[in-house]
Amino acid sequence: MRLALLLCLVLGTAAVAGAGAPVESECTGCHTSRRVEPQSRFPTGLGRWNDSQCYGCHAELNEVAALSAKGVRDRRYFAVPVRDEKLARMATSPLAYMNAPESLEPVEGGVPRVSWTRLADFLKRPASLSPAQGSRAPRMMAYPALNARELKAVARLLGVKPPARPEASVRLSDVERRQAEALWMARCVTCHGGPSPVSGRSDVALGLYTAEWLQAYASGKASSPRGARTMPVVPLSPQEAGLLHRLFGEKRVEAERELDARVSRLKLEDSAARGPVPPTLVSYLWGPFFRDATCVHCHATSPRAIAAFTADAEGLKAYLRRKSGTEFWRRLESRALEAEHGLVAAQPGMPMAGVELPRELRSLIARWVLEGCKDPQGQSWCQR
Known part of the structure; x- marks a missing residue:
């Protein structure tokens, strides 16, 4: 609400970490029964909390x-x-975080749900799980620098096991691609396709699951870890599920390339608002912005986020000197593209796991960068 009021003022004036390694710790805080357990006690919390405590x-x-x-x-x-x-x-x-399932895998002996070979792709670049406030911006933290050791730790924590035999990595032939696309259109697209999937899981997001799970769940032979089911029974043979699984993998690769190409084409000048930056915006960016844009939620509390950027005036100065004003704007603008694609970019947009900032605000920030990232005293902190 406050952000909306500030936008009205500005536009009017302008006339316009828990248990284990960090990644494992964060997963513990959302997808295990320990998410409701206090990890420790702190006098104030600021600068001392860790990401494993978000859910609680x-x-x-x-x-x-x-x-x-x-x-x-x-x-x-x-x-x-x-x-x-x-x-x-x-x-x-x-x-x-309230929609994060406590368990990702079925009880012992059930059909394996999460694909071992697709887990790393999803953690590095999450795909949309559910629409939020009219946005498809993925609502999960991204781990672009995830390494093999961290991946194994997360897989072990979540109960994701390697397949009994390696998953097929052979590209779909032209014939197989047509067959898979026909299955997608006939059985899946009504709920999982379009700009705002009814189910919340697009074809790219569905690639996280094993072919066995796709077949068993669609056919009504397996239950989600959540228990509740809203999907109608859609019979699939093992062969059909295998085709869809491979199709979803290829669609992720294609979606990643398309999104990253769009990010690479972003131009500051094309997005910048016309006219000079209003003084109200300058004061806003160096103060209330950090809270209204939810920067402080991670960049004033989480050690992992603070290492990249501290959400205060001094932190912004340091970031602009170390990176650039263009980079600051690009991360905000990338989030809007992520929302369109329902997929995180190779270099994640901001606010991560949150809704993209309003277009009007992003355009004013672009103009602010073009004018040198000035602070309220008129000093410039970037050369674009």
Whole structure:
């Protein structure tokens, strides 16, 4: 709400880490039963929390919001760092992470669900899991620098096992591609296709699952770890599921290339707002922006995020000197493209795991960069 009000003001003026390694720790905090366990106690939290505690923190805030909506003032209400109007919205639109399934694999002996060979692709560049506030921006943290050791640790933590025999990596022949596309159009596209998939899982996102799981779940022979099922039974033979699995893998490669090509073509001048940057925006970018754009959510609390960028005026100066104003803008603009594709770019956009910033604000930031990234005192901090 505050961000929207600031945009109105600016546009008017312008006339316009837990257990184990860091990655494993973060997965522990969302996809295991330990996500509701306090990892430790801190005097204030700022600069001391880690990503494994996101789920627990959001769960508690949502709980306070739900109680508040019922007229119950929980004693934690006075410590909730959001305004009453935001708290009211949270009662019907809970904060992120709440949809993360506690378990990703079925009980022992069930059909393997997550593909061992596709897990790394998904962790490095998550695909959309569910639309959020009208956006397809993937709602999961990305790990572009994931290494083999971390991948094995995460797979072990989540119960993802290597296949009994290697998965086929042979490209679909022209005939097989036509067969797979026909299956997609006839059995899947109604719910999983289009700019806003009804199911929330696009063809690229479906590539995370094994062919065995696609066949068993679609045919009604397996249950999701969540338990609830909204998908109708769609009979698939093992051969058909295998074709779809390979098709989804190829579609990911194609989608990655298309998205990265669009990111590479981004031009500051093409996106910049016309006219000079209003003073209100300059003051905003060096202050309230860090909170309104949710930068502080990670870049003032998470050691992993702080290492890249500290969400305050001094951190912004350091980033602009070390990187560039264009890079700052590009990461924000890339997030909008990620939302269109439902896929994270090779260099993730910002805010990661959040909704893209409004186009008007991004265009004003582009103009600010073109004018030298000036601070409220008029000093420039970048050469674009």
